[in-house]
Amino acid sequence: MASQDRFLLAGLMGYPVMHSRSPKLHNYWLAEHGLKGVYVPLAVHPEGLVAALRALPALGFAGCNITLPHKEAAMAVMDTLDPMAKRIGAMNCVIVGKDGSLHGCNNDGYGYIESIRERYPDWRADAGPVVVLGAGGGARAVVAGLADQGAKEIRLINRTRARAERIAIDYGAPVKVVDWADRAAALGDAAMLVNTTSQGMAGHPPLDIALDNLPISALVSDIIYIPKETPLLAAARVRGNRTVNGLGMLLNQARPAFKAWFGVLPTVSPELRAMIEADIG
Numbered sequence: 001m002a003s004q005d006r007f008l009l010a011g012l013m014g015y016p017v018m019h020s021r022s023p024k025l026h027n028y029w030l031a032e033h034g035l036k037g038v039y040v041p042l043a044v045h046p047e048g049l050v051a052a053l054r055a056l057p058a059l060g061f062a063g064c065n066i067t068l069p070h071k072e073a074a075m076a077v078m079d080t081l082d083p084m085a086k087r088i089g090a091m092n093c094v095i096v097g098k099d100g101s102l103h104g105c106n107n108d109g110y111g112y113i114e115s116i117r118e119r120y121p122d123w124r125a126d127a128g129p130v131v132v133l134g135a136g137g138g139a140r141a142v143v144a145g146l147a148d149q150g151a152k153e154i155r156l157i158n159r160t161r162a163r164a165e166r167i168a169i170d171y172g173a174p175v176k177v178v179d180w181a182d183r184a185a186a187l188g189d190a191a192m193l194v195n196t197t198s199q200g201m202a203g204h205p206p207l208d209i210a211l212d213n214l215p216i217s218a219l220v221s222d223i224i225y226i227p228k229e230t231p232l233l234a235a236a237r238v239r240g241n242r243t244v245n246g247l248g249m250l251l252n253q254a255r256p257a258f259k260a261w262f263g264v265l266p267t268v269s270p271e272l273r274a275m276i277e278a279d280i281g
């Protein structure tokens with residue numbers, strides 16, 4: 001555990017940052033573990049990113065999370081990067097070393113896999129074909145996590161096919177690109193369906209997909225967490241599929257960051273989840 005001869009500091013660097021639940025989450029864990037410190041929102045414009053990151057050691061920060069629009073640009077400032085961040089092509093966390101060096105990592109794929117395991121401990125990535133919709137930053141993390149866990153076939157389907165093809169090139173097997181027009185047919189023998197598009201998020205139209213072909217045994221997950229139950233998850237639940245929303249991904253990606261900064265691996269307790277759910281409304 002980090003020494004308490006100084007006040008512990010971490011934060012979220014991005015722009016905007018005020019909407020984030022990360023301060024609530026990390027400050028809950030700091031209090032839970034009796035650690036004196038604070039996790040703060042750090043509103044940093046792109047032109048200030050390099051200076052802000054380089055200032056972290058001098059200010060005594062243990063590190064920070066990185067969010068939009070800095071997830072890719074911050075990588076160039078790091079002294080070292082973990083293989084997962086390199087693979088995903090984006091980072092969401094900085095760890096300040098004892099020598100003041102900056103290490104970049106990406107815990108989103110880990111958070112996604114943990115979110116499934118905490119709900120369904122027997123879940124296996126290699127149970128059958130996984131259909132992933134979307135090819136943005138969220139998809140890159142989810143696909144990396146699934147591939148790491150041994151998924152044998154990931155059918156990647158995006159409205160803009162070229163973006164999915166970029167991921168297939170970067171990741172290689174087991175990613176297979178399928179046309180957006182064929183998304184319903186691709187569900188036929190799927191063991192899992194994951195939505196990583198922004199469709200179904202509050203303020204956006206529902207995801208346009210017919211679930212008729214999807215086996216009832218398939219697990220349906222959506223990385224969106226506002227609303228807690230997207231129209232996709234509601235439709236899947238009504239027809240009898242197991243479902244997981246995106247809140248667990250958000251909560252679980254934070255755990256290894258907290259451990260790296262402060263020396264304790266925190267847990268996602270029912271109380272913590274309820275507090276964040278109440279905040280989301």
Ligand SMILES: NC(=O)c1ccc[n+]([C@@H]2O[C@H](COP(=O)([O-])OP(=O)(O)OC[C@H]3O[C@@H](n4cnc5c(N)ncnc54)[C@H](OP(=O)(O)O)[C@@H]3O)[C@@H](O)[C@H]2O)c1
Nearest residue numbers: 134135136137138139159160196197198201223246249250
């Ligand atoms: N739970 C978590 O911790 C977590 C983490 C990351 C992201 N998320 C959520 O995941 C969602 C996506 O985030 P992101 O960072 O991956 O965003 P992104 O990089 O902007 O990607 C957006 C994705 O949505 C697709 N899309 C947008 N409008 C569409 C439409 N009308 N029809 C079909 N597809 C459409 C895009 O397809 P095109 O390529 O064709 O534009 C793209 O694949 C957001 O709701 C975000 O909040 C959650």
